Amino acid sequence: MRKISPWVKPTLEYGPLLLFFVAYWLLRDSSIIIGGAEYSGFMAATLIFVPVAVASTLVLWRLTGKLSVMQAMTAVLLLVFGGLSLWLNDPRFFKMKPTIIYLIFAGLLGTGWLLGRNWLQLVMGEALPMRAEGWRVLTGRLIGLFLGLAVLNEIVWRTMSEAAWVNFKTFGLTAILFAFFIAQSGLYQRYAVTGDEPGPGPVPPPS
Structure with missing residues (x-):
């Protein structure tokens, strides 16, 4: 496993979650239209969070050369369940x-x-x-x-x-x-x- 700066790993792991929190509180009373469908502020925050979280996991993998089973599984399940929520608007x-x-x-x-x-x-x-x-x-x-x-x-x-x-x-x-x-x-x-x-x-x- 390659060594990286001590602040990089926690930033990549917890940064997307904090971004989701901020996005939700900024958009919670709003709605957006995508492809003719109306999405709540929660769904908009989810739309921001999912790709950012997956990208952060890939960057961490690139920098360290290694991902734990839990990290990889979390990214896959995030894509699956986050994608289902966005696709079904649920x-x-x-x-x-x-x-x-x-x-x-x-x-x-x-x-x-x-x-x-x-x-x-x-x-x-x-x-x-x-x-x-x-x-x-x-x-x-x-x-x-x-x-x-x-x-x-x-x-x-x-x-x-x-x-x-x-x-x-x-x-x-x-x-x-x-x-x-x-x-x-x-x-x-x-x-x-x-x-x-x-x-x-x-x-x-x-x-």
Whole structure:
């Protein structure tokens, strides 16, 4: 993986989300006409967000030479569900996207967890060296988090206002993920690979 400036990666990952937030609040009371169809401000913000987010993922891939499975899958699902929302002029597909993503992530990690494979290490192993036991514990906790986020997203978009969901998507989900990983500091220390013991070694790819 090629090294890039520390600010480039978070800018490419979170910049499109902030752009979506700003675009929504600027356009929320407006509507635009495309091909004879009228689109709400929410759909206009989605139309801006989808290509920018996909382009940012491609730029990150170009700069680093690598994308994680989660990053690639998120980009594909964004194209699918964002495209469906825009094609059908129905925001529900875009709002359901986080639910689908979190359920898929939980399913993939759960499969690896049951098979005794540290698939999470494939994504985070370089940045967070831990022993195998630590990865198994973290994987179990992350499965629970993803399932909880999937349920929470469904509750928010189905029962709250559109503006509330936009705020939740932009700041709520991000804050929960950050808080989760910060809260695992004790786990990182407990299972950290020290200088006098061998590292976890390469993880075999899923068979």
